[in-house]
Amino acid sequence: MKDYMAPMEGITNHIYRRAYHRFYHPMDKYFTPFISAKPNKRLSFKEICEVSGETNEGLCVVPQILTNNSDDFIQTALLLKEEFGHREVNLNLGCPSGTVTAKGKGAGFLGEPEKLDAFLDEIYSRLDMKISIKTRIGTHYEEDWEYLLNIYEKYPVSELIIHPRIQKDMYKGRPRLKAFQKAAERLSIPVCYNGNIFCSQDYEKLVLQFPDMERFMYGRGLIANPCLVSTIRNKKQPDKRTLRAFCDQIYGDYQELLSGERNVLFRMKELWNYMAPTFTNYEKYAKKIKKAQHLREYEAAVESLFSQQELDPEAVQGGI
Numbered sequence: 230m231k232d233y234m235a236p237m238e239g240i241t242n243h244i245y246r247r248a249y250h251r252f253y254h255p256m257d258k259y260f261t262p263f264i265s266a267k268p269n270k271r272l273s274f275k276e277i278c279e280v281s282g283e284t285n286e287g288l289c290v291v292p293q294i295l296t297n298n299s300d301d302f303i304q305t306a307l308l309l310k311e312e313f314g315h316r317e318v319n320l321n322l323g324c325p326s327g328t329v330t331a332k333g334k335g336a337g338f339l340g341e342p343e344k345l346d347a348f349l350d351e352i353y354s355r356l357d358m359k360i361s362i363k364t365r366i367g368t369h370y371e372e373d374w375e376y377l378l379n380i381y382e383k384y385p386v387s388e389l390i391i392h393p394r395i396q397k398d399m400y401k402g403r404p405r406l407k408a409f410q411k412a413a414e415r416l417s418i419p420v421c422y423n424g425n426i427f428c429s430q431d432y433e434k435l436v437l438q439f440p441d442m443e444r445f446m447y448g449r450g451l452i453a454n455p456c457l458v459s460t461i462r463n464k465k466q467p468d469k470r471t472l473r474a475f476c477d478q479i480y481g482d483y484q485e486l487l488s489g490e491r492n493v494l495f496r497m498k499e500l501w502n503y504m505a506p507t508f509t510n511y512e513k514y515a516k517k518i519k520k521a522q523h524l525r526e527y528e529a530a531v532e533s534l535f536s537q538q539e540l541d542p543e544a545v546q547g548g549i
């Protein structure tokens with residue numbers, strides 16, 4: 230079995246994944262949030278932290294690239310290979326955000342299948358690297374999946390990570406498991422499942438339905454409950470002490486990396502949006518965290534949540 234951490238812009242960056250790897254079930258691969266490929270691309274400091282071996286020591290990190298231009302993809306992939314030693318890159322064909330899809334990138338690229346086919350033809354013929362793909366199953370109609378599968382089948386995709394939603398689903402509703410099943414049955418390239426795994430029961434349901442599936446990617450459910458994969462794999466139950474140490478590590482690292490209280494608070498609040506609902510009676514504590522303007526207010530709110538409430542991660546359900 231292989232477990233992967235999902236790329237999540239603003240969340241699963243090098244600070245998060247390093248702390249995760251230290252405290253919880255190590256992932257087989259960590260995918261970076263997307264890096265936009267542009268002509269003559271140079272990496273920003275933030276992007277270097279995402280892909281460099283120094284800031285990701287001991288972790289198998291796969292950089293993700295967002296573009297619909299094959300030259301830009303190839304140039305960025307080569308930069309990642311030559312300057313940072315990466316042997317695999319991942320293509321983002323899933324981002325549903327309007328600003329990305331309006332430019333025909335991310336999930337938006339799925340709406341131009343001929344162009345996508347030509348793009349894949351270029352990158353697979355010109356690059357001597359593993360190229361995995363993270364995809365949704367279409368833009369507006371599930372029926373388009375069939376056509377997209379015909380395209381993917383033609384290329385040596387090192388791994389096809391499928392989030393079985395269409396672009397217009399955004400992150401709502403249940404994953405479209407029939408479409409996933411179609412891919413799992415038909416493709417000979419390795420397939421990975423992604424979407425709505427929030428608790429071990431969600432995972433068990435998937436295993437019942439797809440007994441041969443060996444690769445799983447975890448996103449929001451893992452951020453809500455970082456012990457999720459430790460429970461799935463080793464029956465380890467979440468405990469407040471580990472979670473506190475994990476949060477303190479991230480908080481401390483952000484204080485070192487970022488300048489100003491506001492930036493640190495912004496990042497931590499984003500995490501707590503996911504994590505707070507895994508505590509009993511969390512609402513008033515979550516509100517205090519959200520309202521905190523200074524680190525001391527934030528620290529007091531987190532301290533009272535940990536000391537006064539218990540973990541109840543089963544309260545957060547994904548729906549498979």
Ligand SMILES: Cc1cc2nc3c(=O)[nH]c(=O)nc-3n(C[C@H](O)[C@H](O)[C@H](O)COP(=O)(O)O)c2cc1C
Nearest residue numbers: 235236237238262263321392424425426447448449
């Ligand atoms: C805040 C946020 C940021 C995300 N950023 C990325 C990204 O940079 N690249 C990507 O491929 N997917 C991104 N995703 C999608 C996730 O990787 C994942 O496919 C999605 O959340 C479904 O999996 P889940 O139900 O386990 O969360 C993002 C999702 C969220 C909620």
